[in-house]
Amino acid sequence: MKPVKVGLLGLGTVGGGTVNVLRRNAEEITRRAGRGIVISHAAARSLDKPRLCDTTGIRLTTDPNEVVDDPGVDVVVELIGGYDLARELVLRAIANGKHVVTANKALIAKYGNEIFAAASRQGVVVAFEAAVAGGIPIIKAIREGLAGNRIEWLAGIINGTGNFILTEMRDKGREFADVLAEAQRFGYAEADPTFDVEGIDAAHKLTILASIAFGIPLQFEHAYTEGITRITPTDVTYAEQLGYRIKHLGMARRVESGIELRVHPTLIPERRLIANVDGVMNAVLVQGDAVGPTLYYGAGAGAEATASAVVADLVDVVRVLTTDPNNRVPHLAFQADALSDLPILPMEQVQTAYYLRLQAEDSPGVLADITRILGDQGISIEAVLQKEPSEGQSHVPLIFLTQRTLEAKMNGAIDAIEALECISGQVVRIRLEHLDSHR
Amino acid sequence: MKPVKVGLLGLGTVGGGTVNVLRRNAEEITRRAGRGIVISHAAARSLDKPRLCDTTGIRLTTDPNEVVDDPGVDVVVELIGGYDLARELVLRAIANGKHVVTANKALIAKYGNEIFAAASRQGVVVAFEAAVAGGIPIIKAIREGLAGNRIEWLAGIINGTGNFILTEMRDKGREFADVLAEAQRFGYAEADPTFDVEGIDAAHKLTILASIAFGIPLQFEHAYTEGITRITPTDVTYAEQLGYRIKHLGMARRVESGIELRVHPTLIPERRLIANVDGVMNAVLVQGDAVGPTLYYGAGAGAEATASAVVADLVDVVRVLTTDPNNRVPHLAFQADALSDLPILPMEQVQTAYYLRLQAEDSPGVLADITRILGDQGISIEAVLQKEPSEGQSHVPLIFLTQRTLEAKMNGAIDAIEALECISGQVVRIRLEHLDSHR
Structure with a gap:
């Protein structure tokens, strides 16, 4: 079978890594995919920069539209990053009936809904394994x-x-x-x-x-x-x-x-x-x-680690080239018409535990004031760490770990604590997650 | 689209877990797969044992061949374990043109080559994610x-x-x-x-x-x-x-x-x-x-963790039901005609580092004897730990960490060390791997 022809947009770190990995592992990749994968075209901002990779046999251009529009290109790999030009090129590749592989998380996070809808209409795949956590699949x-x-x-x-x-x-x-x-x-x-x-x-x-x-x-x-x-x-x-x-x-x-x-x-x-x-x-x-x-x-990053994910996506695309489009893995895991409208919660409605650090006067009653404020908000204390005052310091660091509570309640408690006379400066608040199986 | 009908062989821990997961998560699984997956048939050794799962709506039998032969079953899930009966049933399911999902590592490790060849001839898939490391994909x-x-x-x-x-x-x-x-x-x-x-x-x-x-x-x-x-x-x-x-x-x-x-x-x-x-x-x-x-x-085990892998395989099978068989992910990752004949090395040709523990007389010259033996075999020492003798004991524990060497050389060294008069009993040998990126 003829090899699949790939057009690269971007020949920087990840682009160079992708060329190198596809060349070096060509034999193993073909043994897996059942078909060769070659970079036939590549667009770069400048053609006379030193490269990570050998570009022999690749048709180079400074105009990415040439790659996206070339009928000889089966799959477009977008590695230029950023929002607007990437969006334009990816939508144009899709409109041209080409499959797309991208490492661009900003693009997918911001314009993914639009891009996947366009891809579904055209019956092409947009693969984005490299957009999250580099080479980890x-x-x-x-x-x-x-x-x-x-x-x-x-x-x-x-x-x-x-x-x-x-x-x-x-x-x-x-x-x-x-x-x-x-x-x-x-x-x-x-x-x-x-x-x-x-x-x-x-x-x-x-x-x-x-x-x-x-x-x-x-x-x-x-x-x-x-x-x-x-x-x-x-x-x-x-x-x-x-x-x-x-x-x-x-x-x-x-x-x-x-x-x-x-x-x-x-x-x-x-x-x-x-x-x-x-x-x-x-x-x-x-x-x-x-x-x-x-x-x-x-x-999570690096030329070849990210290229590993790009190539895995290319192998997947090679397989789907003959697959019934209605039966592919959906872009967002769930069928496009079966996404749910669960709301993303505002931070005030989120529950976590907290680490609080504050500078308090080294005097009796301070701890009672703070625990009362936390108690008023229904916030339970998990641990308190009281450090000795440094030489000549009137304030001591007090550290609290709390149990899980609503962010809104913690905001209220922190406002009240910072208003106490015995407290100096702002409360340092860092959220705490146990990451046990139950929540 | 009509749901895919699954026949289970085995209704024990993993079988019960699979029924429960498919029921509980039916809505999410259908949203992902684009098609429902239902257990329509199940074979168990005894029909009146207490079960992990509710079997309402499942056609039960004690004869696994009934499941494997039923034209109403699209996919057979083999969860009975063991070698021979499992092999027979899986080959029969394949001969009947059914896709197979199995959690049986013994079966795949021992008869996988035969089973995958049969599956390729029939154009069906044998999926085995659950056979290794339970729910980890x-x-x-x-x-x-x-x-x-x-x-x-x-x-x-x-x-x-x-x-x-x-x-x-x-x-x-x-x-x-x-x-x-x-x-x-x-x-x-x-x-x-x-x-x-x-x-x-x-x-x-x-x-x-x-x-x-x-x-x-x-x-x-x-x-x-x-x-x-x-x-x-x-x-x-x-x-x-x-x-x-x-x-x-x-x-x-x-x-x-x-x-x-x-x-x-x-x-x-x-x-x-x-x-x-x-x-x-x-x-x-x-x-x-x-x-x-x-x-x-x-x-790596457990009813639902293993069921998680079984169901993932079922979702994959649902997708491949309309895929060009020549274009699927190959059973062994590489195309069947592109496997290589690299030999598996006998243990004597393997290189690792070693931990050695031996009981030696607490006398001068012992350490020199042992290091000479290791040196004669070209084995470099990474660390030595010499413990104090226990009260009234004439022998002390000596622990060596060595650098990487051939197992054959280490076998020779251990024989020579055990032959020393000053050594009591056998040398304890545990292999050591640094698991750094380079080897």
């Missing part, structure tokens, strides 16, 4: 591997840069800004690190995971996002003394009234496997009603 | 999710009973026999625990994983299998002092001369995620050349 695992389950919740460390920073802060007691600067020097973090450290990148990926887990349309605009820029070595240390690690976690949970969808720094019990996922590695913990907890771990 | 992950990779090696904790026993031995310092008896009381271990504690069950699963990872026919008869019955709390403790955990690991590795395929107790550095997989949980670590290391973790 997490989309396939949830969409197909756990198809028998009602997914109850999932929690992911899905931004390698953020996890690298938090791991370094913990291992070496260093400040956030300090580690970020180093990560930028090593190329682990972008010059503008906003997407990573503010949790936007993680929220893109979480939005996608929540859709395929719960059968809901993509709703990035309703995701709650909080970054790691205000995490201090102090909080990392106190968390550790209490038996927890701080991770930048994406959580999606089905509760009676809707879906929790949130990315924020989170304390996790140190004995959980996912609490020990360090450095730039990613992991997603999925709780299904039949299978219980399952965890998927691997590299 | 590890077959799908390797076969499809990592399709772009050349798999270099994989290592799995794939027997929950054995892992429960080793975890208890470590956590509580208890003896093997003692923990096994308890596991039998709790129902974690069979009355005859041979398959679990001798590694046969793990070798069945490893055989299957190796085939889909490397594209080789199933070769259970060439797997090296060593049990955990001779692991003592002493070795668990010494391993821990050296920074390792002892796990019953299945390893499959591609080396230049062929494939290593082996199940044996193994020391693993305690910082590896897989070293922290405890109790009855399973995990498989897979090293691909593009993706790097990925890990898959979850429940």
Whole structure:
């Protein structure tokens, strides 16, 4: 059978990795797919930049439309990133009847509903395994591997840069800004690190995971996002003394009234496997009603790790080239006409446990004031850690772990605590998830 | 569309779980598959035993052939276990043109080549996700999710009973026999625990994983299998002092001369995620050349965890019902005519590192004798741990960690060490794998 011809949009890190993996493993990939896969066309912004890969035999152009419009291209692989140009090119490829593989989480999180609808009308596939957690086959695992389950919740460390920073802060007691600067020097973090450290990148990926887990349309605009820029070595240390690690976690949970969808720094019990996922590695913990907890771990970024997911999608596309379109795995795991309209809950309606750190006067009655405020809101205390005042300091750090409560109640309690005369400055609040099977 | 009709062979733990999951999650499963899946027929050894599940609406029989031969059954799910009857029924179902889903690792490991050939001739699918690591979608992950990779090696904790026993031995310092008896009381271990504690069950699963990872026919008869019955709390403790955990690991590795395929107790550095997989949980670590290391973790057994995999396979079968048979995912990941004839290596040709424990006279010159023997075989020593003699004992425990070497050389060294006058009893030898990315 003739090989399948692939047109690449973008010849940067992941594009170069994809060319290299397809070349190096051509024989094994053909043995699996039953048909060869070759890159026949590629578009890049500049044609005379040094490349990760050998481009011999690939028809190069600076105009991505040439790739998208070429009748010789069977599948378009979109690796240029960003929102608008990517959307335009992907929709144009679909309109031309081409299957699409993309690693672009921003595109899928924001325009996925529109793109999948267009793909369904045209009878083509849009595959996006590489958009979440790099080479970990997490989309396939949830969409197909756990198809028998009602997914109850999932929690992911899905931004390698953020996890690298938090791991370094913990291992070496260093400040956030300090580690970020180093990560930028090593190329682990972008010059503008906003997407990573503010949790936007993680929220893109979480939005996608929540859709395929719960059968809901993509709703990035309703995701709650909080970054790691205000995490201090102090909080990392106190968390550790209490038996927890701080991770930048994406959580999606089905509760009676809707879906929790949130990315924020989170304390996790140190004995959980996912609490020990360090450095730039990613992991997603999925709780299904039949299978219980399952965890998927691997590299969340990098040229060849991401290429691994791109090529897996290409192999899947090769197989579906002759499949009845009505019988394929649906883009969002559930049939397009069977998505549900469960609401994404506003953060005030979300329940979690909390770590609170505050600076209190070292005087009797302070603890009673705070516990009364928490009690008034119906918030139960799990643990209190009272540290000795430093030499010459009138205020002492007080750390509370609470049981699960509504975010709205915690907001009320924190307002009341900060209004106390005996409290100095703001309350540090970090959410805490036990990630046990039951919730 | 009419629902797909499933005939169950076996209504025990997994059969009951499958009925319950398909009922409870019927709405979500139909939303995913685009078509309902119902159990229409079931065969059980006895019809008046108490059941895990409600059998209303299911046509029950004690004759499995009735299920296999009924023209109303679209897919046969084989859950009776064992070799011969299962083989006969599965081949008969295939001959009748029915798709088959099975959780039977023994059957696939031993008769898989014959069964897949028969299925290919008939154009039907035999799906076996539930045969390895229960609900973890590890077959799908390797076969499809990592399709772009050349798999270099994989290592799995794939027997929950054995892992429960080793975890208890470590956590509580208890003896093997003692923990096994308890596991039998709790129902974690069979009355005859041979398959679990001798590694046969793990070798069945490893055989299957190796085939889909490397594209080789199933070769259970060439797997090296060593049990955990001779692991003592002493070795668990010494391993821990050296920074390792002892796990019953299945390893499959591609080396230049062929494939290593082996199940044996193994020391693993305690910082590896897989070293922290405890109790009855399973995990498989897979090293691909593009993706790097990925890990898959979850429940390896249990009614609903296994049912989760059975139902995922059923959903896949529903999709392939209208797919071009030549274009499906191949049973063993690689196209049937593209399997390779790489040999499975005999254990003497396998390379690993080692933990050795021996009882030596507390006298000068002993250490020199042993290091000379190891040196003569070209075996490098990584660490030595010399313990104080117990009160009134003339012999002291000596523990060595070695670098990687050929098993044949280690056999020679151990023979020579045991022949020394100053050594009492046999050398305890446990293999050690670093499980880092490079080997």
